[in-house]
Amino acid sequence: MSSFSTGLSSKLAIISAIVILPLNSAMAEDPTVNRMIASQCAQCHGTNGYARGSFPDLGGDEAKDQADHLLDMKGEDRAEDMMDHQALGYTDDQIRRIAQYYSTLPESGDD
Amino acid sequence: MSLTRRNFIQMVPASAAALALTSGSTAKAAEPIHHVTVLGGGFAGCTIAKYIRMWSDGEIAVTLIEPRANHVSCVMSNLILNKRLKTADLTFEYNDLQLKYGVNVVRDKALKIRGPQKQIRLKNAGWISYDSLVVATGIQFDKIPGLNYKNAPHAWIAGGSTNKLRNLINKMPDTGTFVMTVPKTPYRCPPGPYERACVVADILGRRSGYLDGSGSTPPRVIVLDANPGIQAEKSTFTSAFNDLYGGIIEYIPDAQVESVESDDPNSLVVHTTQGSFGGDVINVIPTHGAQSILRRSGLTGESRWADVDPVTYATTNTLFQDVYVIGDAQGTSQPKSGHMANAQAKICADSIIRTVHGQSSYTEERLQNITTNSACFSPITYDKASWLTAVYSYNPDTGSMALVPGSLGEAHNWSTRNFNDMFDWSNNLFADTFK
Known part of the structure; x- marks a missing residue:
């Protein structure tokens, strides 16, 4: 019985490793999930990040620069601007995903 | 546009594909693999029609059914009262949805939904079948x-x-x-x-x-x-x-x-x-609730609004398969606004596309990343405005959308800068929804 339990635990551990490993790897990210999160920026920053008026375009920015910018807003001692509050609404991982998504889009569009 | 039941059904996929072809868009010209019918041409309905066409790369046909020829935005409409804007400034035609995205727009009014039969009854075209149905019909006032x-x-x-x-x-x-x-x-x-x-x-x-x-x-x-x-x-x-x-x-x-x-x-x-x-x-x-078509069809139950699962925006009424409710008509605790309706439409669009492709909307990765946000500006004087913002995130433990701590904020004062930003915000929101 003891042996059976140990064996089962080992098997479960191996199965868990197989299942969990891809989730921990950026390679396994579902790109449509990134697109879904990032699309929530479009209400203010335009479809695919091509903004009208004075609001910044998002398409084509370096992912690291954009993520750092959002993380800086999130880290403000006291949220002042609308974007400070918006940044507080997202996890660091979501911010990275948003930045990653927009970095893959062209700098400007016809919208 | 008046359609009989027969030619309505026959023309929809072909029309959508033809429009996509002539628009010069990236949409595929092949026969659609699925047909989504959207009721309501406001913020929720137009956003989901556009995004399903865009994100499915034209694989999914979309028909938008709306009784009016165009939509007049409630967003910014208090500025009509002080004559900063005219109604024409806030009136949006459906041309871009048709020509740029290949959405088939039909002018008709939906009267009833039959969930088990997957049918809707239209005032002009009669009973029509659907593959998936998105209800985005907004609000209806109580009688006083x-x-x-x-x-x-x-x-x-x-x-x-x-x-x-x-x-x-x-x-x-x-x-x-x-x-x-x-x-x-x-x-x-x-x-x-x-x-x-x-x-x-x-x-x-x-x-x-x-x-x-x-x-x-x-x-x-x-x-x-x-x-x-x-x-x-x-x-x-x-x-x-x-x-x-x-x-x-x-x-x-x-x-x-x-x-x-x-x-x-x-x-x-x-x-x-x-x-x-x-x-x-x-x-x-x-005081208002969802439109009477939802109540008549049994989508609101005891509530004045339609209960939905915010992972998909599918109705929780199991008699209705492949029926989704977004925008002001749905009954989650998120604020009712054009901005939020646009946000919900994108979550719903993603879910419908997944379903059509045989993919689950309930992967752990997706569940951890369902967010919506709200942002709006309020004119306080002739040339000064304030703002309000919040982000909502899906809570798997409660199965509901919850306000993310710290994300709720309002302007410390009203200002001319906010007033000017208000126009940039609304112009982007209008474009993301209607253009």
Whole structure:
């Protein structure tokens, strides 16, 4: 019985490793999930990040620069601007995903 | 556009594909693999129609059914009252959805949904089958005894009613009395009624000279709130009501409308649980719920709104398969606004595309990343505005959307910069929705 339990635990551990490993790897990210999160920026920053008026375009920015910018807003001692509050609404991982998504889009569009 | 049942069914996929072909878009010309029918051409309906076409790369056909020829945005419509905007500035045609994205737009009115049969009944085309159905039909006002919209326009579904209210304000005495009501929550656009009170106080306060000191008699703006307190931007509106418009605005909480006298335009009275209030102009915004088609079809159950799963926006009524409700008609706790309707439409669009492709909407990765956000600006004066923002995230433990701590914020003051940003915000929102 003891042996059976140990064996089962080992098997479960191996199965868990197989299942969990891809989730921990950026390679396994579902790109449509990134697109879904990032699309929530479009209400203010335009479809695919091509903004009208004075609001910044998002398409084509370096992912690291954009993520750092959002993380800086999130880290403000006291949220002042609308974007400070918006940044507080997202996890660091979501911010990275948003930045990653927009970095893959062209700098400007016809919208 | 009038269609018989037979030619409606026959033309939809072909028409959508043909439009996509002629638009020069990236949409594929192949026969669609699925057909989504959308009821309602407002913020929720137009956004989901556009995004399903865009994200499915034209694989999924979309038909949008809307009884009106165009949509007049409620967003920014208080600026029609002070003539900063005209109705035409807020009117959006469906041409871009048709030509750029290949959405088939049909002018008709949906009357009934039969879930088990997956059919809808249209006023002109009769009974039509659907693969998936998105209901984005907005709100419907409760009936209030004695309320005659001809003399007491609501201006809460933008269009002719908004113009009528503007004209009445234009004609009323400079030091007259404007009486307005705030509906019981949940209602469309939480800051909107308080914003309207400020806009009207600004109009009358300038016109009477009371605000610049050239006139000594204040106009009166009486705000009758069915709720126990201000429901949004409390700090901003408390300050505006008490300080900026002190002497003009009188705010009365817990005032629920019982009846209205409005058949005679010279005798307009609102009767509430806090007393009766007569005015030169009265603006009663009735309490509202989802449109009656949802209630008639059994999508609202005991609730005034449609219960949905915010992972997909599918109705929780299991008699209805592949039926989704988004925008103001759905019953999650998220605020009802055009911005939020747009946000929900994208979550729903992603889920429908996944379902069509045989993929789950319930992967751990997706569940951890379902977010919506709200942002809006409120004009407080002729050229100054405030703002309000919040982010909502899916909570798997409760199965509901929850406000993310720290994300709720409002402007510290009203400013010209905010007023200018308001136009950038709305222009981007309009473009992301209709263009």
